[in-house]
Amino acid sequence: MVEVVDITPENIKEKGFFCMRSKPKSQGYQNKLSWLLNRFDEGLKLKIIEVDGQPKGFIEYIPIEYAWRAVQGENYLLIHCLWIVGRGKGNGYGSILLNECIEEARRLNKSGVALVTSSQTWLADKHFFVKHGFKSIDQAPPSFELLVMKFDDQADPKFSHGWDERIQNYRDGITIFRSDQCPYIDDAVKTIIEVASERNIPIRVIEYENSEDARYAPSANGIFNVIYNGKLLTYHPINKRELYKLLDQA
Structure with missing residues (x-):
C-alpha cells in the first residue's frame, strides 16, 4: 500500500524526516530536527511517501517568504527538496509527492509553486519538473535555474542576484x-x-x-x-x- 504521511511536531520523533534516518543520534540529525520544529509554524510541510510502511522518499516545501534559498517572491510555495531513493525510483512516487504540493498550493490560493534546480548535483534536476509543467524563469551561476508553475498573473519570483x-x-x-x-x-x-x-x-x-x-x-x-x-x-x-x-x- 502506498501512503503519503504528513510529518508534524507530534509524529516527527516517531517517523523521522527521511534523511539520515539510520543515525538519529548524530549531530546533523538533531540539528535538522530542531530546525524543522522551528519551521512548522512558518508553514513548512514535510511529507514522506511509504510503501507497506517503508519510506521511499519525501518532499519538503514552505511559503516562499520563508524559503531557505536565495530567492525573492510573494504568494508562492517553494520546494526545498524532493527525493526518491534507490528502487523507489521509476514508480511514480515523485509525481505523487509533487502533486501533493501543487494541490496544497491551489487550496491555499497561492500563485504557484517554485524551486531551485541544478544541472550539477545535490539539488533536483529540472527535467522532471519541466515534464510536469514547470518553466525556467531565472538563472544563477554556476548551474542554478529557478523553475515555476504559475496559477495566476502574480509577479514571478526571482533570484537574489549580486x-x-x-x-x-x-x-x-x-x-x-x-x-x-x-x-x-x-x-x-x-x-x-x-x-x-x-x-x-x-x-x-x-x-x-x-x-x-x-x-x-x-x-x-x-x-x-x-x-x-x-x-x-x-x-x-x-x-x-x-x-x-x-x-x-x-
Whole structure:
C-alpha cells in the first residue's frame, strides 16, 4: 500500500524526516530536527511517501517568504527538496509527492509553486519538473535555474542576484556559510575544517540563523556555501578527496 504521511511536531520523533534516518543520534540529525520544529509554524510541510510502511522518499516545501534559498517572491510555495531513493525510483512516487504540493498550493490560493534546480548535483534536476509543467524563469551561476508553475498573473519570483559582490567580501582563506536545513551539512563542515587545518588555510564558519540570511547567500543554494579566496568552491557537501581536488584547481 502506498501512503503519503504528513510529518508534524507530534509524529516527527516517531517517523523521522527521511534523511539520515539510520543515525538519529548524530549531530546533523538533531540539528535538522530542531530546525524543522522551528519551521512548522512558518508553514513548512514535510511529507514522506511509504510503501507497506517503508519510506521511499519525501518532499519538503514552505511559503516562499520563508524559503531557505536565495530567492525573492510573494504568494508562492517553494520546494526545498524532493527525493526518491534507490528502487523507489521509476514508480511514480515523485509525481505523487509533487502533486501533493501543487494541490496544497491551489487550496491555499497561492500563485504557484517554485524551486531551485541544478544541472550539477545535490539539488533536483529540472527535467522532471519541466515534464510536469514547470518553466525556467531565472538563472544563477554556476548551474542554478529557478523553475515555476504559475496559477495566476502574480509577479514571478526571482533570484537574489549580486553573487559576485557578496563573494568578494570573503577573500581570505575558506569561509563556510551553513545552516541546519540539511542534516548532511554538519559532517561536511567537519571535513572542510580538517582539510583547512591540514593545509594551514584560514577558515571561519558563518551560521545562518533565519531565512532572511539564506536569501542573500553567496549562491542560489542558500543553506550551504563554501568560499575560497573570493570564489565559490562548492555549494554542496563533498568528501576529502573531492575537496583536495577543488583546492588544487582553485
